[in-house]
Structures are given as C-alpha cells and as structure tokens.
Amino acid sequence: MPRIRKKTFSVLAMRIRTPKLNFQSNDLQVNRFDLDDVEAYLNYIKALQTRPQDLGDRFIFLEQFDDNYHNNYYSGWFISARYGEIPDWIDARTMERRANNKRITEGEENRTYFVLEKTTGLLLLQSDNKRIATGATVDNYLRSKIDGFESYINSYNRSHVGRLMINKETFIQLDYSIDTTFMGEVRRLARIKKTTIQCTVANARQNNVVTAISNQLNGVEQYDEVEFSIVNKERRMGVRGIETFLENLQDRELYRNVIVQGTTTMGRPKTISWENHAKKFEVKVQINTNGLVYQDDMINQLITLATQNQ
16 A cells, blocks of 8 residues: 655645724724625635736636535635746656747646635735745735726625725735734844834825825825834944834734844844735645645645634
C-alpha cells in the first residue's frame, strides 16, 4: 500500500467586514459582518463573464463559492497564474531541452482554497506558495469588482433610508487585527526612526489627520489611500510613546497598515509591517503524486481549524 504523502501549509486568518453608516448612532460601523451582503457579492463575482483581475504579469479570479461541505461554512477557491514568459522546458535527469508550446497569455494553474464561517465572518485562506493569491491580493481583487454591484448597494440603501447606508468604497473589507507578535517586535527595537500609517480615504471622516491631508490636495482626485509618517532624525533617540500610540490605533480601527522602521540592539536596520503579522495557523494536508492538494482534505481541515478558532 503506497504511503500517503502530506504537506504542511500555512493558513492566514482574517475576518470579512461589511461596514455601514448608521444614521441613528451617527457613526461608521466598521466592525460588523452581514452574511447576506457577502453571499450576494461573491455569487455575483462567481457569475461574471470577466471574473479575472489582471495584475500585469499574473492574474486571479474566484472560481468556486458554495456551502457543499458544511452548512455553517462557505468554502471555495481562487485560481491564479503567472504569465508572459515562454522559456524552454529542460529535463531534470537528461538536461534535454525542448520548445515550450504554451501561449504568452497562459500560466501554470494555481488553486488557493478558503473557508468562510457564516456567523462571524472568519475567513481562513490557504497559503499560496506561488505568492499570487495572498491576503492583500484577495482583498484587492474583491474591491476591484465593486463597480458592477451598484444595483444591489442602491437597492439596500433605498430600503434602509434613515437607518443604515452602504458606502461603495467600504462595502467589503478584510480585517487583519494587530497581532501580539507585531507589538513584540516593535518593543524589541532599540530605536524607532519612522512610523508610517496607511489609511483608506473612505475612513477620512473619522481621521483628523487624513482629513487635513485630503483638504490640502485641491484638484487631486481618484486616490484610495493616504500615508502619514512620524519621523525622528536625532541619533540616540527614539519616538516616545509609540507603543501606546499604536494600541490606540488598534482600538479606533482607522488604518489599513502600520509600518515601523528602526534599528535592532546590534544596530542593524529593521522594518516591521503589521500587514505581515496577521494571525496564521498550519494544516498538514494530503497531496497526490504530482504534489497537488486533495481538495476534500484541504477544505475539511480548514473547516476543522475554523471551528477550533472561533
């Protein structure tokens, strides 16, 4: 009996958010999850004739989204590939070369699985060894298809006049919470030289700094993000109070990413990005003789992992 081969994959944990303007409390409710919105949007994307998003030398699209594996979870996968090069094939044993007959627009198919918990919006995304279907790429992909979904948004807003409103720019977001490993790395820096905060323009109504910057950009339109930085140029000094400042940012949820640049105790430069410290898990999944994942095993393991980490 052949031995079952397994491979370990990292799993990125996120939550899908569907922010809404609440007119009764007069605020933007960032930390909410409305399953009806997500169901409608992902099914809309899956039905599109032009699902792929072209990223220059690679592309990605949502191929599958359903709840066939578990009633409490949606599951599916993204397809991605790199394209644009046609190198010769070369044999590992004989070193023999032969021409590659693939088209310039073709690439090696890469399938990346995910599960979505229906109550909390917990999203687990299989790590992508090809580095195409990452959390950031999926986030960008989901936002890229929003223009054609305006009829749903307009219908929702008409039926909730005076109570709730969807802002197209913030309709769906992937939420990475600041992880303790990020703050731990920040605390270990001997000196912090620069801290950069990246904010989405859609949240400018709550962020006085972003609002002030936007007010100075007279005539500048169609930008999605604003960055502002705190810089210390004096040697032998660090930015005081930065830990409390970052924790306050976490509580107010007004940023997309935080990047801290400084030096270690050995004087080496180091950059710490909060986006790279999202919570991750691991699963060991069966693979076939070609090294490809068994779909059922991957999805079932993701569902088990999600159930254990509500």
